[in-house]
Amino acid sequence: MKFFIDTANLAHIREANELGILDGVTTNPSLMAKEGIKGEENILKHYADICDIVDGDVSAEVLSTDFSSMIEEGKKLAAIHKNIVVKVPMTKDGIKAIKWFTDNGIRTNCTLIFSAGQAILAAKAGAAYVSPFIGRIDDSSWDGIQLIEQISNIYAIQGYKTEILAASIRNALHIVRSAEAGADICTCPLDSILGLLKHPLTDIGLAKFIEDAKKM
Ligand code: G3P
Numbered sequence: 001m002k003f004f005i006d007t008a009n010l011a012h013i014r015e016a017n018e019l020g021i022l023d024g025v026t027t028n029p030s031l032m033a034k035e036g037i038k039g040e041e042n043i044l045k046h047y048a049d050i051c052d053i054v055d056g057d058v059s060a061e062v063l064s065t066d067f068s069s070m071i072e073e074g075k076k077l078a079a080i081h082k083n084i085v086v087k088v089p090m091t092k093d094g095i096k097a098i099k100w101f102t103d104n105g106i107r108t109n110c111t112l113i114f115s116a117g118q119a120i121l122a123a124k125a126g127a128a129y130v131s132p133f134i135g136r137i138d139d140s141s142w143d144g145i146q147l148i149e150q151i152s153n154i155y156a157i158q159g160y161k162t163e164i165l166a167a168s169i170r171n172a173l174h175i176v177r178s179a180e181a182g183a184d185i186c187t188c189p190l191d192s193i194l195g196l197l198k199h200p201l202t203d204i205g206l207a208k209f210i211e212d213a214k215k216m
Contacts, residue, residue, distance in 0.1 A: 001178070001179045001184065002024065002056075002184065003021050003022055003185070003186060004059075005024075005188065005189070005193065006031070006169065007031055007190065010049060010053065012190040013054060016193055017053055024054065024187075025056070025057075026165070027058075027087075028061050044080055047084060048080050051084065055083075057085045057107075058081070058084055059087040059111075059129070060086060061086075061088075065091065065093060067100075070088060070093060070094070074088070074097065074108075078106045085109050086108050087108070087109045087110075088127075089110075089112050090110055090122065094110065096125075098110055098122065098127050099125040103126075108126075109127065109128065109130075109165065110129070111167070112133065113131055116147065116150045116151055119155075119162075120160075123155065123161075123162040124160075127162050129162065129163050129185070130165065131187070132144065132166060132167065133167050133168035134147070134169060134170075134178065135169060135170040135174065137168075138170075148164060148178055148183050149181040149182060152182030153182075156182075164185070165183070165184065166181075169186060170192065171192055172192055172196045172198070174192065175192060176196075
């Protein structure tokens with residue numbers, strides 16, 4: 001399973017990249033707004049800065065909701081760098097746009113996936129990635145991991161090449177369970193990635209080794 005970081009924060013992206021395990025980045029309008037990125041010029045520059053840090057796919061989301069504006073916006077985003085993947089919402093115009101981008105050699109990530117039916121439609125339109133929102137599904141008292149499993153089975157049966165990008169990850173357990181359920185990629189906040197490092201027995205064991213090393 002590949003690891004993406006889900007943030008627009010450059011310091012977090014650098015920190016995850018320095019671990020040597022980072023395969024890409026996903027952003028969304030909420031994450032960009034959180035970093036105070038405003039205006040077309042600054043938005044495009046911010047994506048270019050991210051591409052300079054990470055050697056991997058960077059999802060850049062369109063802000064428009066109608067087909068023609070999505071196409072114009074997506075073309076500009078894709079022109080920033082070869083690693084930009086245009087992130088498109090799961091709507092009727094979004095599906096039309098994904099098909100258009102696919103036919104024109106621009107890779108897409110279909111976002112806001114909450115059902116297997118949506119994942120089938122996105123794959124059919126040629127999306128490179130689908131992003132099921134695990135945490136938000138769990139928040140609504142459904143099972144986000146079960147959706148990953150279901151999409152993974154359907155894609156295997158049907159031979160779809162679209163990769164499953166588990167999103168809306170809230171903790172390290174979500175990452176482990178996404179891997180078990182067949183996600184191709186997990187996109188996580190820095191805290192959840194660092195959460196994988198933690199186990200109290202590791203800390204206790206290391207403290208003992210350090211203490212015993214003094215007797216050597
Ligand atoms: O990038 C989309 C997704 O990861 C959002 O996560 O935590 O806002 O549900 P969250």
